Amino acid sequence: MAMNEDQNGNQNIGPAETARDPQLDAAYRASVGASGGDGPPAALDDAIRAAARRAVGARPGMPGRSFSRWRLPLSVAAVLVLSVSLVTLMREEGHDRLPAEDPVSSQVPPTTRSGAPAAPATATAPAQDRVEPVAAPKKAAPPAASTPPPQRQVVAPPALHAAGDPLPKAEKRAVLERAPVADSANALTAGTPALAEQAASPAPVPQAFAPSLSDRGVDAGSALQRRSAEAGARDERAPAVAAAGRAQERRLLRSAPPPAPVAAASPATPWADLIEAPAKDWLARMRELRRAGRGDDADAMLVEFRRRFPDIELPDDLR
Amino acid sequence: MTPESPTAGVAEDSDEALMLAYGNGDAAAFDRLYARHKGGVYRYLLRQCRDAAIADELFQDVWMNLIRSRAQYTVEARFTTFLYRVAHNRMVDHWRRSGVVLTVAANDGDEDFFELQPAPPADQPEVAAVSREQAARLLALLDALPPEQREAFLLQQEGDLSIEDIAEATGVTRETAKSRLRYAMAKLRKGMSAWR
Numbered sequence: 145m146a147m148n149e150d151q152n153g154n155q156n157i158g159p160a161e162t163a164r165d166p167q168l169d170a171a172y173r174a175s176v177g178a179s180g181g182d183g184p185p186a187a188l189d190d191a192i193r194a195a196a197r198r199a200v201g202a203r204p205g206m207p208g209r210s211f212s213r214w215r216l217p218l219s220v221a222a223v224l225v226l227s228v229s230l231v232t233l234m235r236e237e238g239h240d241r242l243p244a245e246d247p248v249s250s251q252v253p254p255t256t257r258s259g260a261p262a263a264p265a266t267a268t269a270p271a272q273d274r275v276e277p278v279a280a281p282k283k284a285a286p287p288a289a290s291t292p293p294p295q296r297q298v299v300a301p302p303a304l305h306a307a308g309d310p311l312p313k314a315e316k317r318a319v320l321e322r323a324p325v326a327d328s329a330n331a332l333t334a335g336t337p338a339l340a341e342q343a344a345s346p347a348p349v350p351q352a353f354a355p356s357l358s359d360r361g362v363d364a365g366s367a368l369q370r371r372s373a374e375a376g377a378r379d380e381r382a383p384a385v386a387a388a389g390r391a392q393e394r395r396l397l398r399s400a401p402p403p404a405p406v407a408a409a410s411p412a413t414p415w416a417d418l419i420e421a422p423a424k425d426w427l428a429r430m431r432e433l434r435r436a437g438r439g440d441d442a443d444a445m446l447v448e449f450r451r452r453f454p455d456i457e458l459p460d461d462l463r
Numbered sequence: 464m465t466p467e468s469p470t471a472g473v474a475e476d477s478d479e480a481l482m483l484a485y486g487n488g489d490a491a492a493f494d495r496l497y498a499r500h501k502g503g504v505y506r507y508l509l510r511q512c513r514d515a516a517i518a519d520e521l522f523q524d525v526w527m528n529l530i531r532s533r534a535q536y537t538v539e540a541r542f543t544t545f546l547y548r549v550a551h552n553r554m555v556d557h558w559r560r561s562g563v564v565l566t567v568a569a570n571d572g573d574e575d576f577f578e579l580q581p582a583p584p585a586d587q588p589e590v591a592a593v594s595r596e597q598a599a600r601l602l603a604l605l606d607a608l609p610p611e612q613r614e615a616f617l618l619q620q621e622g623d624l625s626i627e628d629i630a631e632a633t634g635v636t637r638e639t640a641k642s643r644l645r646y647a648m649a650k651l652r653k654g655m656s657a658w659r
Contacts, residue, residue, distance in 0.1 A: 162626060162644045168651055172620050175598035184505045184522055192526045199530050200488040
């Protein structure tokens with residue numbers, strides 16, 4: 145029958161019954177170590193000691209709390225020093241690189257940038273910084289290997305094709321003559337594959353250009369012929385420009401003064417031998433023609449006479 | 464009237480002073496305290512559960528509990544009483560999780576207990592000193608004790624606890640602790656009487 149051990153009765157339990165028994169104590173002490181494994185493993189010892197040290201923030205081999213006391217201020221100081229160094233370095237490098245790396249500012253004309261208010265980087269930048277953006281487009285569109293370096297001041301050819309054509313004809317002519325071949329070719333063939341193909345193959349522009357002049361009945365147009373010849377020479381270097389040159393020559397022909405009614409030194413004219421002769425010879429010849437019944441030739445010679453000698457009075461017999 | 468210091472009346476090198484010092488952040492105090500009591504606590508646990516792996520786990524839990532409660536420690540009793548109470552509670556938790564029901568018979572099976580113990584060899588020469596066999600015999604007798612009586616004897620031997628301390632550590636009355644210890648010692652004396 146089971147009972148609570150308190151009910152066993154502690155009656156008659158004297159102090160001697162629970163007092164330490166020397167022989168039992170000795171036997172138990174002898175058992176310690178004899179049974180083996182009477183202590184915790186060394187690894188467990190280390191783990192518990194380490195946990196105890198971590199709990200109070202101490203570390204082996206360190207001066208206790210002094211290090212943890214300085215840990216936060218040291219960390220903050222290190223972060224501040226690194227931040228200031230980085231910002232300073234980035235400012236120095238950014239000051240040198242900003243004008244060259246900014247594609248927008250490189251496209252802005254120098255006058256606009258130099259006139260911009262409150263632009264410390266641009267205002268304090270050296271002169272070469274303002275020149276550099278002009279060279280920047282070279283990277284985006286490298287020039288052709290066989291063409292000469294373009295002259296930057298000429299941008300007229302695209303303007304000739306602009307709507308409204310605001311430039312006067314004289315200016316157009318001057319611009320066309322100043323315009324380098326490569327720039328014209330580049331401007332005309334830019335974004336036009338067909339023209340680019342034409343530019344790649346030579347075209348017999350001078351031969352096609354000459355009949356167009358003769359069709360109009362223009363005899364000399366020597367200046368125009370020289371221009372067309374020059375244009376032909378340019379066309380040999382850049383055939384695509386010939387088309388543009390042709391169109392321009394046509395416009396020039398239209399705007400040219402009307403041709404002289406009589407050719408100046410044609411071998412068929414009756415005054416061909418009198419080019420350098422004085423006025424009296426011209427008058428004598430005209431009389432001869434009238435007497436010979438060649439009135440038309442005499443009249444034509446009279447017109448030429450008046451053009452060459454406008455100050456000389458005509459005799460009555462020739463009026 | 465000035466308030467008493469927590470260490471008032473506590474010897475400088477006592478367990479209580481060391482524990483207070485550790486509660487104030489002195490890691491070296493813990494090392495000393497641990498060195499003093501690690502063997503006793505470990506044997507207390509090992510000779511009850513009889514499994515080294517389990518004893519390791521329980522042992523670590525006991526000391527971790529001590530570390531966590533360092534700031535709340537006050538000198539209300541002996542440090543060893545406090546320490547073994549923590550160990551006892553951990554041991555009881557282990558028994559509960561293992562499904563072991565601790566019951567004590569009225570007579571503790573004293574007759575069967577002593578009949579089961581092997582008799583000492585007749586030709587064993589008497590030695591004044593405690594032999595290794597005597598130690599082994601005692602451990603065998605200890606293993607055969609009911610858990611509560613074994614625990615009471617172990618607390619007396621390893622923790623040097625008095626009956627009052629044993630009662631406090633195990634959460635029983637003084638009379639219960641006294642009874643457990645009496646039965647334990649009586650059985651052990653009887654079993655060891657052949658070597659006397």
